[in-house]
Amino acid sequence: MRAGRLRDALVLAALVLYAMPFFWQALTSVRPDAELLPLSHLLPSRLTLAHYDVVLRQSLMPRALLNSLGIALSSTLLAVGFGALAGYALARLPVPGRGVLLLGMIAATAFPQIATVSPLYLLMRALGLRDTWLALILANASFALPLVIWLLAGFIREIPHALEEAAAVDGAGRLAALRFVVLPLVAPGMASAALLAFLFSWNEFLFAYSFTATEASRTVPVALALFPGVFEVPWGDIAAASLLASLPPILIVVAFQRYLVRGLLAGALRE
């Protein structure tokens, strides 16, 4: 027993060590400027919130956080809403060419963004959507959609048919059965799909970097990549901004881990 506990503790310690690059960034974000360059001691002599103060008061980060949150939530809502309807149709209804459509969904999850970024850029410009939330909401939702549809079709197929048949006997139509029987049962699956769609949109860089021009729509990864330095690179401020950018992903792996893992496994194993 005791050997088992020791082993468990060692594995955890190894994982903390593995995550060290992140913890180091966290430490950098509270290290006084004078002790950053050159690095002479591992631990700082005192901790400071000065970097967070700069990032929150004098940088474009607060606006970028707002943009990212709005865009990620909207595109997730769009992808999961459309995805649930399409997933139900593919799982339960006699749609001709179902197999081809599902295969197409898998193929579409593999599309490289770099190949579609130039036509999408021209399209967004033609529609007058450059530098708007809507451009990124649409682009991110459509990019996440194939995986969301695939996941939800799979989760809906796992629900026993008998429940919907019972609802039909009670006089409920297809849509009522979808609303009152299928959707409540597939809610955990929708949570998994939503987390993956949200993470994709929150982390997405190429579309956001190409379609945005000003703080009106710049997302967190873009603001971080373009983080300004006047005379030298403000490593402490960048570390503080990185930490803020990491908060939603951290929340997801800590608080919603079960749903995230389920979505990841179902998405990757495709069974």
Next chain:
Amino acid sequence: MSDRRLGWLLLAPALALLGGLTVYPAIWVIWLSLQYRIPVFSISRWAGLAHYAFLAVDARFWSAAGVTAVFTVASVALECGLGLGMALGLRGQRHGRRAAVALLLLSWALPSVVTAKMFEWLYHPAGGLVNFLLGGRPVNWLGDPALALPSLIAADVWRTAPFVALLCYARLLTIPAELYEAAEVDGAAGVQAFARITWPLVRPILLVTLLFRTLDALRAFDLMFVLTGGGPAGTTETLTVYAYRALFQTLQVGFGSAIGVVVFALVMVVAVGYLRLIGRQEASA
């Protein structure tokens, strides 16, 4: 309403979005790659296969293709090896499983731009932790043409090995303990048990993960674009970075699209291999 009509109705919003923003651009990019298109000079005319013919003799293209190949092969191999090792280490975990998985998935869930900024600072010649731990030698990890690509690969492995680990770990948990007990009765333990029980059961998952990771490595962009920008001297310039520079920095929309199409084709070849593999596994299951 018939079920068939309802089916199409429910599919319509998703198919409209995918048709407009995924399928149409995927076809349009091929069309674009056959044109000279430089918007700033109002140039827009037919090029045929000229861009592809140029790529065939373009040294920068072949260099980027080489970097992409090295990056993909090295990253994926290291990720799979490290991921499997992590999964084996995690398997016996009884206490603190949630904390272990959270620590594991942290690096995977972070935005890759954050990862790039983190490693840029870790690799900093004077302020970085890496050089400090090596005794203060001022190694320029990202500025030295011989070190930049390995440094980039290390950052990518850190970011993605946990994904491999999670999938392998999930598979390991489904192997019944009785199999190992039976093997022990037969005198097989340790390496032998691994070779006879663990490996054959994990291998299919590892293969699927390997293809998955290959797809992602081929289309990776954020990490190298932000961490090294393709430098120094083009030693970390992948096809995706080259395509981006052509599209948005030298504004050659047609030429950049042609490089994008090449990445597209490479990814689709791997994806077809993946679909075949899935088909075979389903046929044998």
